[in-house]
Amino acid sequence: MDYYVEPAFFVLCLPIALVAIVLGMRERPLGRFNLVASVGMLLLLFFRSVPTLLYVCAYLVVSTLLYLWVRSLFAKKDPHALGCYRVALALQIAPLAVYKVGVLFMPDFPGFLGISYITFKTVQVLIEVRDGLIDDMTTLEYVSFLCFFPPFTSGPIMRSRQFVQDVRTPLSRDAYLNRLYRGLGWFVLGVFYKFVCSALAQWALWMAPNAIAMAPLAWVAQVVCFGLDLFFDFAGYSNMAMGLGLVMGMEVPQNFRAPFVAKDIKEFWDRWHISLSTWLRDFVFMRFSQFAIRRKLFKSRLTTACVGFMVNMFLMGVWHGVTVDYVAYGLYHGIMLAACHYLQKKWKFYKKHRRERWFGVASWALTMVVVFFGFALFGGYVVSPLLGLGA
Amino acid sequence: MMTDLEQQIIDLVVDISGDDEAAEDLDMDLFEEDILDSIAAIELLVALKDEFGVSIAPTELEREEMNTVNKIIERVRERM
Structure with a gap:
């Protein structure tokens, strides 16, 4: 069952939301119910393939054991804690890394839907255990955090400490109502984005090459439609996931905040796929x-920051997939962020005029060109055609 | 009366930001006023560890918890 696409998913979400609303209105804790609902929904996500289901189960068991192991070592102040932590971190990243390379050679390489996103969750927990920020998250809380189904397949990437806080402190009726209303609003907006706006953009994308005869213009039109489709599809999904999570009483971070008003590329990344960009930042x-x-x-x-941006965005590209298009996309954004940072620190003209209106408009227009060229790279409209790899 | 710790932290922020403004108003928002950016904040965390032995992990605090000189002083005090 595909989440947020198949009607069956929405039909099943209805009773889950209703039970959550009844529990929430009665100020009852939602943690246990959410775990049961999530396990059920994950079974429906994976039941068609028994090997995949077994892989997911094994993944969850091993991740939990790694977490408990690292936590106990740091709690005991074991002299080998740091070394073992590094081993655990490598083991935790390995399935995703192997999968990303493996699919290049074997399209059905073992993996599962959501492996990219669950890796962010398991890795951040290990890092925060090392930092001394997580020391009492229970096994059940950890499993609930990993399995929570609304953002399971494609985020938004939640943070475990917020999740545990939400599980432990039942909301007052007013506080729950606040989340419920926000959740419903986001869900409706998400449906509109995904099933109306994204569908329109897809239709336009399909029409563009036929409607426009001039090749360069058709290319631009395609890229613009592709970028809009990417936004409405992913923001639509993210808003639905966030909305459903909120209805289930859990705070889920907002993933998009009007990315197309950004006046520079740094600001764009503060507004686009926010839970990913803040995760990478942190x-x-x-x-x-x-x-x-x-x-x-x-x-x-300045050099540290510029190299940091490149490393950060290169990883972001590779995480999307080890293909020339994604790697180019990552490197491109790394270079753009570094260039933006450098200009903002060193360019006297920028410092003098940046608060003026005309500068803001010019900066916004340039940012949009940079952003949409990035979409062109991401969508395979640049590098693979140039290399003759076919779209 | 300013304590040694306060003066040391003020000097540190001025040193890292390269901007005397930080010393003038201890409740000024350092990020809003472009006195610190995220990379300077990391440098500050490294310096706090080196000079005071206070370790603050990058994700430990929200930005609003250490966006002024006075808040930074408070966070260091809590951990000493």
């Missing part, structure tokens, strides 16, 4: 910078 960019500053790898903070 667990890659900041860690890399910390490491580089401590070891004095680079002479200036």
Whole structure:
């Protein structure tokens, strides 16, 4: 069963939402119910393939054991804790890394829907255990966090400490009502984005090459339609997942905040796929910078930041898939972020005029060109045709 | 009266930001005013660890919890 696509999914969500609403209105804790509902929904997601189902179960068991192992080592202040943590981290990343490379050679390489997103959750927990921020999340809470079904397949990427806080503290009626209303609003907006706006953009994308005879213009039209479709499809999905999560009493982070009003590329990433960009900022960019500053790898903070952006976005590209298009997309955004950061720090003209209206308009227009060219890379409209790999 | 710790932290923020403004108003929002950015904030965390032995993980605090000099002083005090 495909989440947020098949009618059956929506039909099944209805009773789940209704029970959650009854429990929420009575100020009852929702944690247990959410876990049971999530396990049921995951069974429906994977039941068609027994090997995949077994893989998911094994994945959950091994991840839980790794978490408990690392946590106990740090709790005991074991002298080998740090080394074991690194091993655990490598083991936790391995299934995704192997899968991303494996599918290049074997399209049905073992993996499962949501493996990319669950990896963010398991990895962040291990890192925060090492940081001393997580020391009492129970096994059941951890499993619930991994299995929570609304964002399971494609995010938004939740944070375990927020999740545990939500599970542990039953909401007052007013607080639940607030989440319920917000959740319903987001869900409806998501449905509209995905089933109206995205469908229109797809239709336009399909029409574009026939309607416009001039090749370069048709290319631009296609890229614009593709970018809009990408936004409405993914923001639509994200809003539905967020809405459903809120109805189930859990705070789910917002994934998109009007990305097309961004006035520079840094701001764009504060508005586009936010749960991914903040995850990468917290667990890659900041860690890399910390490491580089401590070891004095680079002479200036500016260089550190620029290299940090490149590393960060290169990983983002690779995470999408180890193909020339995705890698180019990652590197491109790394370079754009570094260039933007450099100009903002060094360009006197920018500092002098950045608050002026005309500068804002020009900056916004340039940002949109950069953003949509990024979509062109992402959608395979640039690199693979140039290399003759076919679209 | 300003304590040594307060003065040391003010000096640290001024040093990292390269901007004296931070010392003038200890309740000013350092991120809003472009005195610190995310990379400078990381440098500050590294420096707090080196100079005061206070370790704050990158995801430990929300930005609103250490966006002014006074809040940074408070966070360091809590951990000493």
